[in-house]
Amino acid sequence: xxxxxxxxxxxxxxxxxxxxxxxxxxxxxxxxxxxxxxxxxxxxxxxxxxxxxxxxxxxxxxxxxxxxxxxxxxxxxxxxxxxxxxxxxxxxxxxxxxxxxxxxxxxxxxxxxxxxxx
Amino acid sequence: xxxxxxxxxxxxxxxxxxxxxxxxxxxxxxxxxxxxxxxxxxxxxxxxxxxxxxxxxxxxxxxxxxxxxxxxxxxxxxxxxxxxxxxxxxxxxxxxxxxxxxxxxxxxxxxx
Numbered sequence: 001x002x003x004x005x006x007x008x009x010x011x012x013x014x015x016x017x018x019x020x021x022x023x024x025x026x027x028x029x030x031x032x033x034x035x036x037x038x039x040x041x042x043x044x045x046x047x048x049x050x051x052x053x054x055x056x057x058x059x060x061x062x063x064x065x066x067x068x069x070x071x072x073x074x075x076x077x078x079x080x081x082x083x084x085x086x087x088x089x090x091x092x093x094x095x096x097x098x099x100x101x102x103x104x105x106x107x108x109x110x111x112x113x114x115x116x117x118x
Numbered sequence: 119x120x121x122x123x124x125x126x127x128x129x130x131x132x133x134x135x136x137x138x139x140x141x142x143x144x145x146x147x148x149x150x151x152x153x154x155x156x157x158x159x160x161x162x163x164x165x166x167x168x169x170x171x172x173x174x175x176x177x178x179x180x181x182x183x184x185x186x187x188x189x190x191x192x193x194x195x196x197x198x199x200x201x202x203x204x205x206x207x208x209x210x211x212x213x214x215x216x217x218x219x220x221x222x223x224x225x226x227x228x229x230x
Contacts, residue, residue, distance in 0.1 A: 031216065040223075043220045044220070045218075050216075056215065059217075093161075105166070106166060111160040114158075
């Protein structure tokens with residue numbers, strides 16, 4: 001595809017509701033990352049996939065957060081029982097080289113999903 | 119947690135002036151990258167500098183890296199109103215982690 005696509009762009013959830021955020025990376029990109037960006041802050045790492053394998057989930061803030069990439073392309077970030085502190089922009093990024101993640105090359109970011117929990 | 123701090127947090131200049139943003143980080147790096155983010159949009163990669171490089175240029179951008187001080191600077195020359203955005207530095211570490219770690223960003227406003 002032309003770029004990383006994320007949907008929805010905006011999501012309003014009632015506290016306690018489950019949400020699913022989708023990321024469609026650039027075709028052929030092996031590495032996929034999810035980041036969380038609070039207002040006025042830099043993105044913070046959540047999790048990393050190489051193809052369908054979730055190699056690092058150390059940034060997921062709680063067991064309410066779950067991510068998957070079953071066929072090595074599209075990824076979904078799921079947040080269960082949303083809480084107000086989950087309100088943020090969720091960014092997805094992909095990059096090409098296998099095995100290096102973002103060590104050697106740039107990341108291509110989607111426009112993000114702005115989640116507001118009310 | 120954020121890898122580093124950016125300085126200043128906010129910068130306002132007139133069109134045509136140069137803008138300098140600084141970034142400090144804490145751990146050893148493989149490379150350091152700068153990204154730009156327009157309001158409500160995703161991040162766009164600007165430039166990458168490797169740990170064995172000291173300076174790099176790309177168009178109106180000049181990046182320096184001082185690994186002994188664990189710091190980097192981004193200079194935008196002859197700024198334009200369209201340069202108004204948030205600028206983030208991000209580091210790729212030398213360990214097993216594959217992700218970038220971002221700073222807190224500098225909000226640049228270029229006044230026409």
